Amino acid sequence: MAIRLALWSTRTPIDERLREGWSAMSCDETGWIVRAPGDFERFEACLDGAAYGPHRHDTYAIAITVAGVQSFSYRGSQRHSVPGQVVVLHPDELHDGHAGDGRHFRYRSASVAPSALQRALGGRALPFLAGGVSDDARLHAAATSLIGDLNQALCGLEYDQAMLDLAEALSELGGEQKHHRRVDHQAVAQARAFIDAHPDKNVRLDDLERVSGQDRWQLSRGFRALLGVSPYRYLIFRRLDTARAMMNGRTPLAEIAAASGFSDQSHLTRHFRSAYGLTPAQWQRLNRSRPGGGAPSASTR
Secondary structure (H helix, E strand, C coil), X not given: CHHHHXXXXXXXXXXXXXXXXXXXXCCCCCCEEEEXXXXXXXXXXXXXXXXXXXXXXXXXXXEEEEECCEEEEECCEEEEECCCCEEEECCCCCEEEEECCCCCEEEEEEEECHHHHHHHHCCCCCCCCCCCEECCHHHHHHHHHHHCCCCCCCCHHHHHHHHHHHHHHHHHHHCCCCCCCCCCHHHHHHHHHHHHHCCCCCCCHHHXXXXXXXCHHHHHHHHHHHHCXXXXXXXXXXXXXXXXXXXXXXXXXXXXXXXXXXXXXXHHHHHHHHHHCCCHXXXXXHHCCCCCCXXXXXXXX
């Protein structure tokens, strides 16, 4: 309990909206993840023990801890978040996830594409919050606008405003790089569109150079500057998106691997664990369950 007591006095008070809806659900011993409706990935999770192994993703992870102590290794240090604090994990940064006090921990999270922040920032450099955990009131308000209510889809002007608020809060906290190379946005967009259209193909830098009209190395630097990951890692994540969409419990993983562009099932499993900290089988089990057992009903999505 030392971690909880040491951090509790500095936390931001939890928003009342976090006490509504899904927050009325309690953890059970098996753990659960329930996803919000809509195309924008948001979810609430209740986990315990060593919940996630070391992994990376190609999006910002924006989370508010709801209960317990959410602990993780990040940039060479152990970080701890208690209820009301905001967690911000930068794309392509290695991290894990575990209970900090031996009990369940619970959090709400959104996966925010770097391109969404780029649109809000007007092409400025991606913000970076080095510590990973914040008590900042403005950031807490922005995060709550994203994940305070998971019962409804976030879309239209509400989504646009949430992205703008988040981008501005992160930029203010992380500071902006004053000196950076200009990036060819159109070339990166063309390369990204090509990958999006051919995630199951053996895409090479030659292909991206051809479709973008830009030198491959300059394009690779620009790709990372605007999207937070390399073209190759971006391609892997698009293949993983395809694989996850096919994981309905009926299609064999070997078929899923082939259809989504991986060489075999072990290739899929290795990248899946690297990206999400779980094997495909573990992911399927968690996403088929919720408190009380069974798949989430329409009323809880």
